Amino acid sequence: MTQTSVVLTELPAQLEVVGKGVPRVDALDKVTGKAKYTGDFREQGMLFAKLVRSPHPHANIKNIDVSAALAYPGVKGIVLPEDAPDRRMGYFATCDRQVLPKDGRVRYVGEPIAVVVATTSEIAEEAVALVRVDYEALPAIFDAEEAMSPDCPVAIHPMKHTYSKGSAGGAVQAVPEIPNAASRFKIRKGDVEKGFKEADVIVENRFTVARVGHGRMEKYIADAWMEADGTLVVRRAKKGIWRDKDWLCQLFGLPASKVRVMESYIGGDFGGKGWVAFEGLVALAAMKLKRLVRLESTREEDFHDGTMAPGAVMYIKDGLKKDGTIVARETTMILEGGGYTGGGSGQSALCIHNGILACYNIPNWKSDGYVAYTNNPPTGTLRGVDAPRGSWAAESQMDCDAHALGMDPLEFRLKNVAREGDTCALGQVLQHISPREAIEKAAELIQWGAKSEGDGDWKRGKGLGLANYGVAPMAPSDVLVKVIRDGTIEVRHGTDEVGQGLNTVVAQLAAEEFKIKTDRVKVIFGDTLTAPWDYSSSASRCTWFTGNATVAAARDAKQQLFMLAGKRMGVAAEELDTRDGRVFCKTAPEKSIPFSDLFQYESAIGHGEILGKGYYRYQRQPFDPETGQCANYYPTYPYLAYGVEAAVNTRTGEVRVLKVSAGVDVGQPINIKMIEGQIEGGIVMAIGQSLLEEVMLKNGVHVNANFGTYRMPTVMESPYAANIKVESVGKPDPTGLHGGKPLGEMVLIPFFAALGNAIYDATGVRMTHSPMTRESVFWGLRQHANAH
Amino acid sequence: MLRFEVLHPHDLADAFDMLTQHEGEAKIIAGGQGLMPVLKHRQLTPRQLVNIRNLSDLDYIVDGKDGLRIGALTTHQAVENSAIIKKRWPVLAEMEARLGDIQTRNWGTLVGNVCQASPTGDPAPVLLALGACLKVASNRGERLIALDDFFLDYQKTALKGVEIALEIQVPKQPARSGAAYHKESYRWTDSPIASVAAAVTLDERDRVKGARIFMQAVCPAPIRARQAEDLLAGQQVNNGLLDQVAQATAGVACPISDVYGTAEYKMEMVKVITRQVVSQAIKQAQAA
Numbered sequence A: 001m002t003q004t005s006v007v008l009t010e011l012p013a014q015l016e017v018v019g020k021g022v023p024r025v026d027a028l029d030k031v032t033g034k035a036k037y038t039g040d041f042r043e044q045g046m047l048f049a050k051l052v053r054s055p056h057p058h059a060n061i062k063n064i065d066v067s068a069a070l071a072y073p074g075v076k077g078i079v080l081p082e083d084a085p086d087r088r089m090g091y092f093a094t095c096d097r098q099v100l101p102k103d104g105r106v107r108y109v110g111e112p113i114a115v116v117v118a119t120t121s122e123i124a125e126e127a128v129a130l131v132r133v134d135y136e137a138l139p140a141i142f143d144a145e146e147a148m149s150p151d152c153p154v155a156i157h158p159m160k161h162t163y164s165k166g167s168a169g170g171a172v173q174a175v176p177e178i179p180n181a182a183s184r185f186k187i188r189k190g191d192v193e194k195g196f197k198e199a200d201v202i203v204e205n206r207f208t209v210a211r212v213g214h215g216r217m218e219k220y221i222a223d224a225w226m227e228a229d230g231t232l233v234v235r236r237a238k239k240g241i242w243r244d245k246d247w248l249c250q251l252f253g254l255p256a257s258k259v260r261v262m263e264s265y266i267g268g269d270f271g272g273k274g275w276v277a278f279e280g281l282v283a284l285a286a287m288k289l290k291r292l293v294r295l296e297s298t299r300e301e302d303f304h305d306g307t308m309a310p311g312a313v314m315y316i317k318d319g320l321k322k323d324g325t326i327v328a329r330e331t332t333m334i335l336e337g338g339g340y341t342g343g344g345s346g347q348s349a350l351c352i353h354n355g356i357l358a359c360y361n362i363p364n365w366k367s368d369g370y371v372a373y374t375n376n377p378p379t380g381t382l383r384g385v386d387a388p389r390g391s392w393a394a395e396s397q398m399d400c401d402a403h404a405l406g407m408d409p410l411e412f413r414l415k416n417v418a419r420e421g422d423t424c425a426l427g428q429v430l431q432h433i434s435p436r437e438a439i440e441k442a443a444e445l446i447q448w449g450a451k452s453e454g455d456g457d458w459k460r461g462k463g464l465g466l467a468n469y470g471v472a473p474m475a476p477s478d479v480l481v482k483v484i485r486d487g488t489i490e491v492r493h494g495t496d497e498v499g500q501g502l503n504t505v506v507a508q509l510a511a512e513e514f515k516i517k518t519d520r521v522k523v524i525f526g527d528t529l530t531a532p533w534d535y536s537s538s539a540s541r542c543t544w545f546t547g548n549a550t551v552a553a554a555r556d557a558k559q560q561l562f563m564l565a566g567k568r569m570g571v572a573a574e575e576l577d578t579r580d581g582r583v584f585c586k587t588a589p590e591k592s593i594p595f596s597d598l599f600q601y602e603s604a605i606g607h608g609e610i611l612g613k614g615y616y617r618y619q620r621q622p623f624d625p626e627t628g629q630c631a632n633y634y635p636t637y638p639y640l641a642y643g644v645e646a647a648v649n650t651r652t653g654e655v656r657v658l659k660v661s662a663g664v665d666v667g668q669p670i671n672i673k674m675i676e677g678q679i680e681g682g683i684v685m686a687i688g689q690s691l692l693e694e695v696m697l698k699n700g701v702h703v704n705a706n707f708g709t710y711r712m713p714t715v716m717e718s719p720y721a722a723n724i725k726v727e728s729v730g731k732p733d734p735t736g737l738h739g740g741k742p743l744g745e746m747v748l749i750p751f752f753a754a755l756g757n758a759i760y761d762a763t764g765v766r767m768t769h770s771p772m773t774r775e776s777v778f779w780g781l782r783q784h785a786n787a788h
Numbered sequence B: 001m002l003r004f005e006v007l008h009p010h011d012l013a014d015a016f017d018m019l020t021q022h023e024g025e026a027k028i029i030a031g032g033q034g035l036m037p038v039l040k041h042r043q044l045t046p047r048q049l050v051n052i053r054n055l056s057d058l059d060y061i062v063d064g065k066d067g068l069r070i071g072a073l074t075t076h077q078a079v080e081n082s083a084i085i086k087k088r089w090p091v092l093a094e095m096e097a098r099l100g101d102i103q104t105r106n107w108g109t110l111v112g113n114v115c116q117a118s119p120t121g122d123p124a125p126v127l128l129a130l131g132a133c134l135k136v137a138s139n140r141g142e143r144l145i146a147l148d149d150f151f152l153d154y155q156k157t158a159l160k161g162v163e164i165a166l167e168i169q170v171p172k173q174p175a176r177s178g179a180a181y182h183k184e185s186y187r188w189t190d191s192p193i194a195s196v197a198a199a200v201t202l203d204e205r206d207r208v209k210g211a212r213i214f215m216q217a218v219c220p221a222p223i224r225a226r227q228a229e230d231l232l233a234g235q236q237v238n239n240g241l242l243d244q245v246a247q248a249t250a251g252v253a254c255p256i257s258d259v260y261g262t263a264e265y266k267m268e269m270v271k272v273i274t275r276q277v278v279s280q281a282i283k284q285a286q287a288a
């Protein structure tokens, strides 16, 4: 295992900036409206693109007639499949997506077929209506389990055996024997058959979950243009400048020096701003027309292209001993991937397990995760990459198990909870973990055991849920740290401020190294011309990866600074330290020198500034494809437990979340305020996805592609902030940055089941589908009343 | 793209002329909160919009001896926050407080909502239960339309294209009267899954002297539950009767299954809400 990580050198108590609730460095820019987003840029003479989209869920394209559209006043050009590269792209697992349907087939309603470019977006939209496309409609399929049946009459990707794997595709496998299976991930640990034979009780359930969207404010928008030297420039509201650069190079066969990718602040991501399809379309248009072209979604289009989280069907079977030990678990999880999975969901065959595989010590485990092709719009990554789905099934199942044994759900969890040195479902040994403390804290804060009283039609109950989350061990991070002569520290990173607060974390880390205030740190990001290589703000990796590289770069810069100062002061570099923009001698602190003097002195011999470099990488061993076992897949395992108190209206089925408690193991927290913020935001998002939100499709057509009927919670549906209690219980992880572990996506994962378990506690109704809409709870109550 | 001309009349007479001149092609726009989505989805494609927002004479709330009058340009927000309405017509203020979001309430007008005749509109059932009328006018003069005769079918009203609705009139309620409205909705201020308004008047022995019950969101247009009203007439209300009334109310609902729920669920919600609003209205009448 190669790991270059900042070892915990300071005791938490010695940290001055890290671990504190520092205000966000971008707060003022954002609240005053000064922060620039992609849509704020306007250029004279820019052109606007709109997409011709398929009205069919599955069809062959016979002919495209653009004559009327091309003749329409104001239209500057139209990009057709014949203009597009013959290449399939994929983000992680499966390269199944084309920029335009070069293979002559469309696989979902809304699939782009052509790009119409005009002087205004209104003209482009009108011209789109003039493009005549002849289709040969094909039979379509929308249900994941039907699609997965070996004798399904529809084959959505008949050539899928020829598709290549994406960048991180090693973890999941192709499934040639099932026509509509996009990918599979297998776990084989121990011997489940033996485990079930030893079991006293077997509990089996089927859980389902709906497709959900990101609901971010800022929609897709991208500009592209060509520079005089033939460089393709793409500025877009999306994350991963370097990843996009790589993709665009591959897609168009361009050399690395001829693609530049830019971004600004991003108005929300939640996992949906990773996939490159949109940039491919606008780049094609810019290259064909040699003009600056903008492509911007409407809210409806954002639903089509939004790489939403797939719906899933999950079967789960547990074998239990009477004393409460889990001896075996078997699961089959099928995700409904839509027409293409290259937007990230191909990987979900693995990721659906990502919230459950290290919570409990289960010796025998067998799991098959599949992503199925259907003719619904494509799916992709959304905060937690389907770990919330697997957790919904598994943590609901934990309560079913407990009840089957007549045990208290907390007691049952504590009996099985993973301990230091246990192996997770992937066979990795778990270290520096505190899941027990997390669940105990969540239970304590929600006053587990104290029965909550109902009120009239409202019945109250409590539920628990536990999750782990693996920070994805993806490509390395590089960071540059400059010491500027006025004492400012400039950090350049190549990931993204998607709203999660990365720039603040980076500023804090640099400030800690130089013992200055965060307002003395300047963070530069968002342009492949000026920012160093990084992957993307994905998979809760930024604090760990970019953070580690930041500290390494700061230490490199400090080293150079001390060499300079040492010469000037006549002291060995090892004797020096820095604080408040001065270098001082550790043994004689009165001996000190401000940075500015240092540069004046040295500039005569050529030092204008100091440039420190740092990097972080994590090397993992490959998975065994037949067993999913890997000794070090994840660099660390953080945990989060939720306790939820909910009220259920027995007349209407309405559910209200009253209180939420969180026991969080992120090792040593880097910024406790941002942890609370992430958790509060995550709870609101989870309330939406577990009670209200559902992407409704009818024969592949969006029914509610708007924020009126795709219902995200408002403040009225959220618990009072005072009723959300968060406590950090982790012990520092010495392999982690300042002992910290990641958090970003985990905040969603254990909520769904915790709420379902609270509804059960209140009413005796076991919800098996999420969202637990008021109507589904109502009929659940009805059925329950009729049965008892 | 939808292209239209926006006309800005400086007084009512001007507006009447514009509507007459462009009869069949012009639409009135007040707050735009109902009309803009309709235009966006191309459900209507008018050639002219007659913007009446500058006719500020039409922005008033008057509670006189005959009852309440609300002008055509009075916003939802103004109704919601009016001290006199809160005190004398609480059912209206409560209804408004859960209509749409604050932006919608700041822009949208109560009268515009009635003219829009959306099958999920909140104000209609309340105003119907209270026995309200709409005063409308055109070049040819004024007329008063009882809301009972106003909502004809799905988004169809008795209003003519050349007419402007000037005000809502709510008659003074008899002694010992009460009214209540409730919607069941996903989010607090969402359009209703189902909603019911009830207004009742009691005699001195708490027997129901008069009752009006209207439903919304479960029919193409607001619908009256006459059978349920008849069941209440002359009765002192108890739980058993409430169940019958709820059942009878749901009996005339004809909901469809859509993003707000299945037809079966909406029926069930009608029953739940009916029980609630009838008993609430009675309590209010007893306290009056």
Ligand SMILES: Cc1cc2nc3c(=O)[nH]c(=O)nc-3n(C[C@H](O)[C@H](O)[C@H](O)COP(=O)(O)OP(=O)(O)OC[C@H]3O[C@@H](n4cnc5c(N)ncnc54)[C@H](O)[C@@H]3O)c2cc1C
Pocket: B027, B028, B029, B030, B031, B032, B033, B034, B035, B036, B037, B072, B076, B098, B099, B100, B101, B104, B107, B108, B109, B110, B111, B112, B113, B114, B115, B116, B118, B120, B121, B122, B123, B159, B163, B164, B165, B166, B189, B190, B191, B192
């Ligand atoms: C986000 C959102 C949420 C909403 N939520 C709700 C809700 O929860 N409950 C609810 O009931 N409504 C809701 N609405 C609808 C809204 O309340 C009303 O439809 C709106 O207030 C109508 O008033 P307006 O002044 O905006 O009318 P406009 O939109 O300007 O006009 C609406 C219609 O009435 C006609 N019209 C307007 N004024 C007159 C007049 N004086 N004489 C003749 N015709 C006229 C117009 O020609 C048009 O056909 C919502 C709307 C939005 C945008």
